[in-house]
Amino acid sequence: MIGAIIGDVVGSPFEFANVKTKHFPLLSPQSGCTDDSLMTIAMAWALLEWPLAQFGQAAAEAMRRVGRMYPNPKGGYGARFQTWLNSPSPAPYGSYGNGAAMRVAPCAEAAASLEEALDLARQSAQVTHNHPEGIKGAQAVAAAVYLARAGAGKEEIRRYIGEKFYSLDRTLDQIRPDYTFDESCQGTVPQAITAFFESESFEDALRAAVSLGGDSDTLAAITGSIAWPFYARGGPDASMDALRRQVIPLIPPDLLPVVEKWEHRCAASTP
Secondary structure (H helix, E strand, O other): OHHHHHHHHHHHHHOOOOOOOOOOOOOOOOOOOEHHHHHHHHHHHHHHHOOHHHHHHHHHHHHHHHHHHOOOOEOOOOHHHHHHHHOOOOOOOOOOEOHHHHOOHHHHHHOOOHHHHHHHHHHHHHOOOOOHHHHHHHHHHHHHHHHHHOOOOHHHHHHHHHHHOOOOOOOHHHHHHHOOOOOEOOOOHHHHHHHHHOOOOHHHHHHHHHOOOOOHHHHHHHHHHHHHHHHOOOOOOHHHHHHHHHHHHHOOOOOHHHHHHHHHHHHOOOO
16 A cells, blocks of 8 residues: 555656656655545545445445545545545445556455455445446456565566566557556546556656556556566565655644554564
8 A cells, every 4th residue: 555655655746747857856745645646545444444245335435434434535525426425325346447446455465365355356346436347347356466565576477467467568668658647447447557567666656657648646546556576576675665654744633543553463464
């Protein structure tokens, strides 16, 4: 989850002011948590505080509670998700937006198996994003995060995602020139995963994701959620630790205890 939050913060200044290069300030006064971080933390809260058998219901409740706590995050909520948050009778609305994919990392981190990661991802998505492409996006990211935590190499992860979810035959250099803002899972998830595959470090992964342009905070949140467990094997390096220390104070204070509790849980349950 911390990789997703850091990615969100790094990408946040560029969501509506895209850059097409890796050369940009990693953090600036404009950097901050958006709805991507808030809803990712909500997923962790649901997994911490409610029985796993009630996860779908818990995910919806946690997102709505966080939404009420922070009704106007940096960048705002999507229009249909905002309506869902405020509805007295919330129901799935057939979305295939990338919101299903950007918040899913805790599902993979909580799972005891790849199959459980996929099931939790499905449940997390379908309370809002119950379109098949919305569920597919969430499951693809959860699978990549789970495999990264479990020690799989990049080629193993690439093969699994390619066989089960998306074609990954385009490089970043091929994607970048004509890539524009795209809020769909199918227009965000393969690109974000490709940024991870072409990276050389956690920071490089985030820079690669942001360099595509488009929905920069969500791209970097997805890429970061995969890159953090991959590059933190054996413990985060000094640059990752330093970046985490810089981002932690930007997390909303009311939600920071959830993040800290979740990190402690994850440290004790690496597959």
